[in-house]
Amino acid sequence: AAREPGAPDDELAGRRAADASGDRGGAAGTPDYGEKRLPQALIIGVKKGGTRALLEAIRAHPDVRAVGVEPHFFDRNYDKGLDWYRNVMPKTVDGQITMEKTPSYFVTNEAPQRIHSMSRDTKLIVVVRDPVTRAISDYTQTLSKKPDIPTFEVLAFKNRTLGLIDASWSAIRIGIYALHLQSWLRYFRLAQIHLVSGERLIVDPAGEMAKVQDFLGLTRVVTEKHFYFNKTKGFPCLKKPEDSSAPRCLGKSKGRTHPLIDPEVILRLRKFYKPFNMMFYQMTGQDFQWEQEEGDK
Numbered sequence: 001a002a003r004e005p006g007a008p009d010d011e012l013a014g015r016r017a018a019d020a021s022g023d024r025g026g027a028a029g030t031p032d033y034g035e036k037r038l039p040q041a042l043i044i045g046v047k048k049g050g051t052r053a054l055l056e057a058i059r060a061h062p063d064v065r066a067v068g069v070e071p072h073f074f075d076r077n078y079d080k081g082l083d084w085y086r087n088v089m090p091k092t093v094d095g096q097i098t099m100e101k102t103p104s105y106f107v108t109n110e111a112p113q114r115i116h117s118m119s120r121d122t123k124l125i126v127v128v129r130d131p132v133t134r135a136i137s138d139y140t141q142t143l144s145k146k147p148d149i150p151t152f153e154v155l156a157f158k159n160r161t162l163g164l165i166d167a168s169w170s171a172i173r174i175g176i177y178a179l180h181l182q183s184w185l186r187y188f189r190l191a192q193i194h195l196v197s198g199e200r201l202i203v204d205p206a207g208e209m210a211k212v213q214d215f216l217g218l219t220r221v222v223t224e225k226h227f228y229f230n231k232t233k234g235f236p237c238l239k240k241p242e243d244s245s246a247p248r249c250l251g252k253s254k255g256r257t258h259p260l261i262d263p264e265v266i267l268r269l270r271k272f273y274k275p276f277n278m279m280f281y282q283m284t285g286q287d288f289q290w291e292q293e294e295g296d297k
């Protein structure tokens with residue numbers, strides 16, 4: 001029950017109760033009136049892509065209210081029904097957008113059809129990140145909870161001598177973006193799916209947020225004034241332009257130090273992902289430039 005409505009994003013543990021009731025659903029200080037509505041926009045993935053950073057940035061917009069926890073409705077809680085889902089949402093007034101993020105939706109077979117049947121007009125946002133770095137980030141998260149698991153190098157292969165990658169390992173499978181995107185395109189037009197570069201979200205958060213706000217039909221309120229690059233954290237943190245209080249960085253589960261991975265294994269993985277990445281660039285009409293990276297970042 002502690003995980004109701006189902007939030008493995010360890011980032012906001014202390015905020016769960018408040019967020020689940022819709023409190024703090026939008027910009028801080030937003031009064032809690034209006035009514036609960038089903039979300040019009042969802043951040044559907046990808047796990048470890050930067051979904052928390054994106055949700056926190058977009059909810060700084062006064063016309064957005066979001067659930068802090070991951071409701072996991074379209075994967076784990078679907079049998080609870082749409083009324084349960086609506087009730088998880090914060091209250092909104094007319095003109096405000098309701099949002100949530102659950103990164104596992106992107107790789108859930110039933111999610112596209114289920115979301116489509118809630119509303120065919122749902123706007124979908126996916127934060128994508130170099131699949132090799134994403135896999136290592138995913139592994140690092142598991143390792144932080146289960147320190148006794150085998151090394152990344154062991155888990156990555158079905159047969160290391162033959163160089164056979166284990167594509168059934170979720171850390172690797174999630175990064176085959178072209179494959180997952182195909183099932184979304186059976187239900188949604190590409191124009192309804194906005195892709196955010198996880199890499200650019202770190203180096204140019206305001207630039208990525210401008211595009212997200214345009215996609216959501218919002219005025220560009222979240223700008224460079226909302227971000228401050230914290231050198232100790234190594235990431236941009238959010239600040240309120242109107243006050244001088246300290247910027248709010250994400251917690252220590254975001255921006256973990258990754259273990260060093262055998263460079264040969266990284267190379268093998270890059271080779272594995274290359275054709276899928278190319279297919280993804282072709283399907284989306286966007287080149288995310290993951291081929292240009294040198295090793296794990």
Ligand SMILES: Nc1ncnc2c1ncn2[C@@H]1O[C@H](COP(=O)(O)OS(=O)(=O)O)[C@@H](OP(=O)(O)O)[C@H]1O
Pocket residue numbers: 009046047048049050051052053103136137138140198201202235236237249250253254255256
């Ligand atoms: N501003 C800011 N602050 C901290 N971290 C940031 C930020 N922007 C993006 N990131 C990257 O987000 C990665 C975690 O992604 P998610 O939030 O999608 O993870 S989760 O799936 O919800 O667990 C996390 O991955 P790791 O660095 O591997 O921990 C970060 O690289």
